[in-house]
Amino acid sequence: MARNVEFDEEVAIQKAMEVFSEKGYNGTSLRDLTDAMKINSSSLYNTIGDKQELFVRCVKHYTEIRKRDLQKRATSAESPFTILVNYIHDAVAEIVSGAESCMTVKAAFEVATNDQRIKDILKEDSEYSYQFICSHIAKAMEKGEISSEEDPQLLADYFISTWTGWNESYILYKDPVKIQRMANYFIKQLSK
Amino acid sequence: MARNVEFDEEVAIQKAMEVFSEKGYNGTSLRDLTDAMKINSSSLYNTIGDKQELFVRCVKHYTEIRKRDLQKRATSAESPFTILVNYIHDAVAEIVSGAESCMTVKAAFEVATNDQRIKDILKEDSEYSYQFICSHIAKAMEKGEISSEEDPQLLADYFISTWTGWNESYILYKDPVKIQRMANYFIKQLSK
DNA sequence: CCATTTCTGAAACAAGCATTTCAGAATTAA
DNA sequence: TTAATTCTGAAATGCTTGTTTCAGAAATGG
16 A cells, blocks of 8 residues: 655666775765665665665675676586686676776775675675686696696685786776786696 | 974874774774874874875875885895795785785775876886886896796786785785785796 | 555754864974 | 964864655555
C-alpha cells in the first residue's frame, strides 16, 4: 500500500563510485555525491545510509565487479598462461584508460589505514586476485608454459605490488609506454 | 627593532608532516595541525601560509630528506651493488617500521591527481630516486656485479613501482616477511 | 476513489572548517 | 627607559560540512 523508491540504486552507487574515485573519500562532499547520484540527501539517508556506508557500498560494488571479471576469466578455454597474459594486458589497459581504475588503491592509502571495514574489503579483494594469479601461475608451470621456478605465491604477491605502483606511475607521468614495458618485463620474468 | 618568531619552523613542519602522513591532506584539520605544531593559527598564517602551502612545505621537506639520504649513499665507498642492496633493505625497514614512510605515496594518490604543484614535487622526487637506482645498476653491470642484461632504466622504473606496492601491502597485511621476500626477489632478479 | 503508507524536496540544523582580525604582550635597538 | 616593531592568543569570521526534519506529493492495494 505504498510508494516505491524512485531511483535505481545500482546506477546511483556507480555514480557515487566515480566521484569518490576522482576526489577521494574526504575530498568528496555530500553535495558532490547527491549531485552526481541525482537524488536528495533524504533519499540517500533513507535507503543507503550515511557517507561512510555509501563509501563501503561503493568499494564493495567495485570489488564485486572485479571478482566477476576474474571468475569469467578463470572459466576461459584458453591456456593458463594465456589467461594470465590477457589479464595483465587488460590491467594495463585499464590503468592507461584513466578510468576510476585505482579506486581500491586510492582507498587503501587514504582510508584503509584508519578504517578496519574498508581494510577488510580491500584484503578480500586483494586475496581474490592473489588466488587467481597464483593458481594460474601454478597451472601454467605444470603445463610447462612458464619456465620460472619461482614460488607462485611470491610471484602473485609481486605482481599485485607492482600493479599498485603502475597506478602511481601513471598518475605522475601519464606515460602508457612506461607501464607497458613494465608489464612485458613481468611476463618475461615468468617465462625464463 | 622587533620581535623574532618564537617557534622553530623546521620542528613545526616535521610535526605537521607526521599528522598529514597519518590522516592524509583532506583528513587533517587545521586544529590537528596547530595542535601538533604547538602554534596558533595566526602564527601559522603569518609565517608559512595557508593549509595548502603548509602541505607543500611538508612534502618538500620529506623529499629533501630523501634526497640527502640518496646523496649520502652515492658517496659511499661500497661497491654499486652493495649500495643498491643496502638501499633496498633500508627501504623495506622503513616501510615495516610503520613510520610516516609512505607520505609521498599517499600524497600521490590523494592529492597529486588534482594538484599540479604536488605532482611536480613528487615527480622530481621520483626522478631523483630513479637516477640513483638507474646509475647504480649501470655501474654494477659494468663491474660485473649484476648479471642481468636488462635495461637499467626499466629495472629502476620497475623497482619504484614495486616499492609503492609494498607500502600498500604493508597497510593491508602488516606482514614484514611478505615485503622482505619481494625485496629479496627483486635483488635476485638483478643478479641472474 | 479512498485510506494508508512511503518517498521526496527544500529547508533547517548544529558542528566543524579554513581563515582573519586585532588588542596586547614581547622583543628589539637606541 | 623608551619608542618602534613584530609576534601571539583568543575570539570572531563566514562558509561548508554531514545529517535531520517534516510537510506534501506520489504510489499503492482494496
